[in-house]
Amino acid sequence: MTNCVSAHILIGGRLARSRYPELIEAIKADNPAVDWDGTPFDPDDIPAGKPLALMDHDVANGCFEEIEGICHRHGLYYVRWSGASPGSFPSVRIVYTGNGEPQPVLTTEEDEQVFSIERIRKLGSMETIEADYQRARRNPPPLVIVEDQPTDVVISEITHG
Numbered sequence: 001m002t003n004c005v006s007a008h009i010l011i012g013g014r015l016a017r018s019r020y021p022e023l024i025e026a027i028k029a030d031n032p033a034v035d036w037d038g039t040p041f042d043p044d045d046i047p048a049g050k051p052l053a054l055m056d057h058d059v060a061n062g063c064f065e066e067i068e069g070i071c072h073r074h075g076l077y078y079v080r081w082s083g084a085s086p087g088s089f090p091s092v093r094i095v096y097t098g099n100g101e102p103q104p105v106l107t108t109e110e111d112e113q114v115f116s117i118e119r120i121r122k123l124g125s126m127e128t129i130e131a132d133y134q135r136a137r138r139n140p141p142p143l144v145i146v147e148d149q150p151t152d153v154v155i156s157e158i159t160h161g
Helices: 017-030 065-074 117-123 126-137
Strands: 004-016 052-060 077-082 092-096 103-106 143-146
Touching (some): 004 065, 017 065, 065 077, 092 126, 103 126, 117 126
Parallel strands (some): 004 143
Antiparallel strands (some): 004 052, 077 092, 092 103
16 A cells, blocks of 8 residues: 655756756656645646746655656656655655755654654764755746757868868
8 A cells, every 4th residue: 555645846947948858747747736725736836046946745755756747758847746755765865866865854744854863873963954944945946947958960071171
């Protein structure tokens, strides 16, 4: 049986217009809404100057699998929070900056970061703890759909003679 919990995701970065249909299909597959009341996502309504926010109260294992997969494939930045499933997994915020591995951050059910004593000892100083906190709280940049770069480059030969 799959554990379903509340979760939200903020998506940002630059996405080529030709790749946008892939994101739309991923959103359809995961079926989140644009608010907690369940308002459906409208593919024609990308927020201006903000990341795309999506959420749902019933997310399998707290992960938007298809959406996060598209973000990984196309280098989109995302921050996802998901509630805990007691006995299965804790409440967590996942930060993915468009490359590398997604970084998990333990949180409360109110999406407040939790520092274990082991984590505090590993970080070592208030400055490092504060930097870790700021990194985890940073939201993605706006989601911007950009025109595709031309893939057919015409190379002209110049004859010298």
